[in-house]
Amino acid sequence: MAQASKIRYYHWRGVNQAGKKLSGVILGFQEQEVRAKLTEQMIQVKKIKHRKPSTLSKLKNQLKPTDITALTRQLCTMIASGVPVVQALKLMADSHHKAEGRAILSQVTIQVEAGASLSRAMRNSSPMFDNFYCDLVSTGEQTGHLAEVFDRIATYREKNEAMRKKVIKAMIYPAMVTITAIGVTIMMLVFVIPQFSNIFSSFGAELPWFTRQVIILSDWVLNHGAYLSAAIVLALFCLTYSYKKSARAKFGIHRLNLKLPIVGSVILKATIARFARTLATTFSAGIPLLDGLHAAGKTAGNQYIETAMMEAHANTAAGMPLHIALRQSDVFPELMLQMTMIGEESGSLDEMLNKMAALYENDVDNTVDNLGKILEPLIILFLGGLIGGLLIAMYMPIFKLMSVIG
Numbered sequence: 001m002a003q004a005s006k007i008r009y010y011h012w013r014g015v016n017q018a019g020k021k022l023s024g025v026i027l028g029f030q031e032q033e034v035r036a037k038l039t040e041q042m043i044q045v046k047k048i049k050h051r052k053p054s055t056l057s058k059l060k061n062q063l064k065p066t067d068i069t070a071l072t073r074q075l076c077t078m079i080a081s082g083v084p085v086v087q088a089l090k091l092m093a094d095s096h097h098k099a100e101g102r103a104i105l106s107q108v109t110i111q112v113e114a115g116a117s118l119s120r121a122m123r124n125s126s127p128m129f130d131n132f133y134c135d136l137v138s139t140g141e142q143t144g145h146l147a148e149v150f151d152r153i154a155t156y157r158e159k160n161e162a163m164r165k166k167v168i169k170a171m172i173y174p175a176m177v178t179i180t181a182i183g184v185t186i187m188m189l190v191f192v193i194p195q196f197s198n199i200f201s202s203f204g205a206e207l208p209w210f211t212r213q214v215i216i217l218s219d220w221v222l223n224h225g226a227y228l229s230a231a232i233v234l235a236l237f238c239l240t241y242s243y244k245k246s247a248r249a250k251f252g253i254h255r256l257n258l259k260l261p262i263v264g265s266v267i268l269k270a271t272i273a274r275f276a277r278t279l280a281t282t283f284s285a286g287i288p289l290l291d292g293l294h295a296a297g298k299t300a301g302n303q304y305i306e307t308a309m310m311e312a313h314a315n316t317a318a319g320m321p322l323h324i325a326l327r328q329s330d331v332f333p334e335l336m337l338q339m340t341m342i343g344e345e346s347g348s349l350d351e352m353l354n355k356m357a358a359l360y361e362n363d364v365d366n367t368v369d370n371l372g373k374i375l376e377p378l379i380i381l382f383l384g385g386l387i388g389g390l391l392i393a394m395y396m397p398i399f400k401l402m403s404v405i406g
Contacts, residue, residue: 008027008050009025009026009027009050009051009052010025010026010027010031010034010048010049010050010051011023011024011025011048011049011050011051012024012025012026012034012038012045012047012048012049013045013046013047013048014038014043014044014045014046014047015043015044015046016041016042016043016044017042022043025099026038026099026103027061027099027100027102027103031048031050033106033107033110034048035048037106060098061098061099061100062098062100063098063100063101063104063126063128065128065157065161066161067098067101068128068129068133068157069154069157069158069161071092071096071101071105072150072153072154072157073150073154073158074088074092075088075089075092075150076147076150076151076153076154078091078092079146079147079150080147080151085112085118085146086109086112086113089105089108089109089112090109092105093105093106093109104125104126104128107121107124107125107126108121108122108125111124111125117138117141118137118141118146119134119135119137119138119141120134120138122134122137131295131298132278132282132295132298132299133153135282135287135291135295136149136152136153136281136282136285136287137149137150137153139285139286139287140285143286149285152281152284152285153281156277156278156281159277159357159361160274160277160299162361163270163273163274163361163364164270166266166270166364166365166368167266167267167270167364167368169368169371170262170263170266170364170367170368170371171263173371173375174262174263174375174379177375177379177382177383181382181383181386181387184387185386185387185390186221186225188387188390189217189218189221189222189390190218190221190222190225192394193214193215193218193390193394194218194222196215196394197215197218197219200215200397207396207397208393208396208397210392210393210396211393211394211396211397213393214389214390214393214394239253247303250303251303251304251307254302254303254304254305255303255304257302258302258304258305262367262371262374262375265367266364266367266368267302268305269360269363269364269367270360270361270364271300271301271302271305272332272333272336272356272360273356273357273360273361273364274296274299274300274301274357275296275297275299275300275305275309276336276353276354276356276357276360277353277354277357278292278295278296278299279292279293279295279296279350279353280349280350280351280353280354280357282295282296283349283350283353284350289316289322289349290313290316290317293309293312293313293316293322294310294313296309297309297310297313304331305331308329308330308331309329311325311328311329312325312326312328312329313325315328321341321344322340322344322349323337323338323340323341323344326340335356335359336356339352339353339355339356340352340353340356
């Protein structure tokens with residue numbers, strides 16, 4: 001079955017059974033689908049037209065990965081409670097708080113009622129149901145353990161989302177401090193130091209070397225600051241464009257991210273935890289190891305590590321044991337390799353991988369929670385040296401003048 005058409009906004013006008021005029025907006029894949037939905041509500045359609053949604057409406061009704069996770073957890077709960085799949089989909093379609101969610105669930109329901117498998121209907125209805133998601137659902141359908149598979153997917157996504165939030169939290173703190181320091185420095189160079197410079201010029205005395213250098217820097221920022229800002233904006237634009245369009249640039253940036261002080265370690269551990277969790281989830285669901293490795297590589301979230309995983313996938317496909325293939329990638333820590341070897345030899349690979357995922361997740365948690373304590377001394381030194389240095393440079397001539405007067 002071909003990929004479903006893009007979701008559209010349909011503005012409609014009609015009358016109900018009482019003859020009252022009604023109007024509204026419905027999201028759907030096709031006009032016939034929207035007409036059928038309105039007919040079910042006993043509304044006679046007079047006019048229906050596809051229109052472009054406003055940005056606010058689009059943001060309000062657009063599905064996010066967290067919505068797919070919540071939807072997965074709901075499906076798990078209902079199917080485990082004995083609710084038939086089609087009925088569960090209909091209930092969720094009617095009650096979902098986002099229009100895009102209602103449209104996608106309705107499309108999935110229509111395809112399942114027409115005889116398609118649930119995994120295929122999901123794959124055809126939205127890219128939010130990626131290959132990893134749909135492959136697991138397909139496995140659950142084949143084995144008859146659909147509720148268990150949805151539980152695994154929901155748990156996997158919940159842990160990944162929690163890990164992602166912690167990595168973002170780890171990066172926000174140093175980024176905000178750096179931006180604040182740069183902002184304060186620029187304000188002092190542009191607004192404060194020129195005022196001191198005017199005062200010092202009236203002294204007619206030679207200024208200390210440090211003060212002269214700061215004034216020269218301030219003059220340079222005033223005269224060339226606009227060009228510098230334009231160059232920075234252009235560089236950021238080029239970097240963003242290269243990141244999106246060039247696989248080589250993306251690879252280099254992701255590799256550099258792993259080498260950042262403190263934050264790089266957090267990103268690496270979070271990525272390894274995601275890899276271990278993905279591979280454990282696919283393996284325990286009955287998906288072959290090679291397919292699981294491929295899925296784990298695609299969900300790594302880091303191009304450098306994904307490339308290493310694809311190399312490990314190729315080596316494993318050639319008959320190499322997994323732990324040796326991972327060792328040759330030169331990415332994974334020794335503990336991970338040893339635990340993988342034990343899991344392979346004992347036949348409990350999924351259990352060992354889950355333990356490693358939990359271990360690295362806890363490690364990331366502790367690092368992020370203690371990040372303030374780790375960075376606080378460095379931040380004090382950085383801010384003190386930067387802002388304090390500018391203040392000292394400005395007050396040195398005043399202290400010198402006071403000593404002469406005294």
